[in-house]
Amino acid sequence: IALPTLPSSRQYTDWWDRIVLQLWDDEQWLQNFRMRKATFMELCRELAPALHHKDTQMRSAITVEKRVAIALWKLATPDCYRSVANQFGVGRSTVGVALSQVCRAINCLLLRRTVTLGNVRKIIEGFQDLGFPNCGGALDGTHIPILAPDHLAREYINQKGYFSMVLQALVDHRGRFTDINAGWSGKVHDARIFRNSGLFRRLQSGTFFPDEKLTVQGVEMPVVILGDPAYPLMPWLMKPFTGKLDPAKEHFNYRLSRCRMVVECAFGRLKARWRSLYGRLDLHEDNIPVVISACCVLHNICENRGERFMNSWTREAERLEHAFQQPDTRGIRGAQLRAVRIREALKTHFFDGD
Secondary structure (H helix, E strand, O other): OOOOOOOOHHHHHHHHHHHHHHHOOHHHHHHHHOOOHHHHHHHHHHHHHHHOOOOOOOOOOOOHHHHHHHHHHHHHOOOOHHHHHHHHOOOHHHHHHHHHHHHHHHHHHOHHHHOOOOOHHHHHHHHHHHOOOOEEEEEEEEEEEOOOOOOOHHHHEOOOOOEEEEEEEEEOOOOOEEEEEEEEEOOOOHHHHHHOOHHHHHHHHOOOOOOOOEEEOOEEEOOEEEOOOOOOEEOOEEOOOOOOOOHHHHHHHHHHHHHHHHHHHHHHHHHHHOHHHHOOOOOOOOOHHHHHHHHHHHHHHHHHOOOOOOHHHHHHHHHHHHHOOOOOOOOOOOEOHHHHHHHHHHHHHHHHHO
């Protein structure tokens, strides 16, 4: 009995060179690479300085475009390394190398100018339209499932019982990341991650936002960010009231929660676009933050370029999210008197003004 013959690597090369590059339309590019061909080619041009390899006597170098395509395919799909390798006609190890090289190039060349604050005035106006004055961002953390690390594995088990790393991010009114911190183990509380971040230090020293004060009910209020109960109440960080709530406190919480939805939506879109973030990537724990950060950069690029987001991606992400539910928020108590006064003034302002 004649066994079926597998396609040769040459046929796979033809699939990439002659079919994907030449025949696929924007719909096919979007579905498989999460971006249109024009955006993909622009990304390749920007990454080329870090990814360009010369041919050797032994073999031809894989093109920049093909390496970026391999990495994006791996990030966008739940496919295993062997499946991606077969798809592109390369070795399994080549997929891992391409993923690492491309993610590191993205972080080296694009992270600082893509994940950035941008126009603070527009952000403040955007949150004002959503219902919160003098706000420069919404803060939250999300757990990225990982395989059991080789070292200190117990430190990575979160409250829900699976291994994870935490991505903590600040987003603007449109759900674009303006600051990210990836790589803390899933066991660590959000407040500890935040207090050890560069973002906390810059907010505390007053160097992250311009010095724009707003007077509310006679109380001076700096530009603030919004957090959930896991974060400390600070003059520049507003969080919900907890415990017994009167109508004014409930109304304050409603306004804050409505504005904080942008960060929850941003995490949802990030993971739906780059489904490998649910896939417990088979990488050393040192490399996983590199991949998470690169996905955040790619998210911003797609959002900035107006790349269409497909509803089918959300449905698949929701199924995966159910398998890896987010740990419950553990609130912390205690606050500076100035922070309490600002929150009380906002509460009164919201309740009396509506």
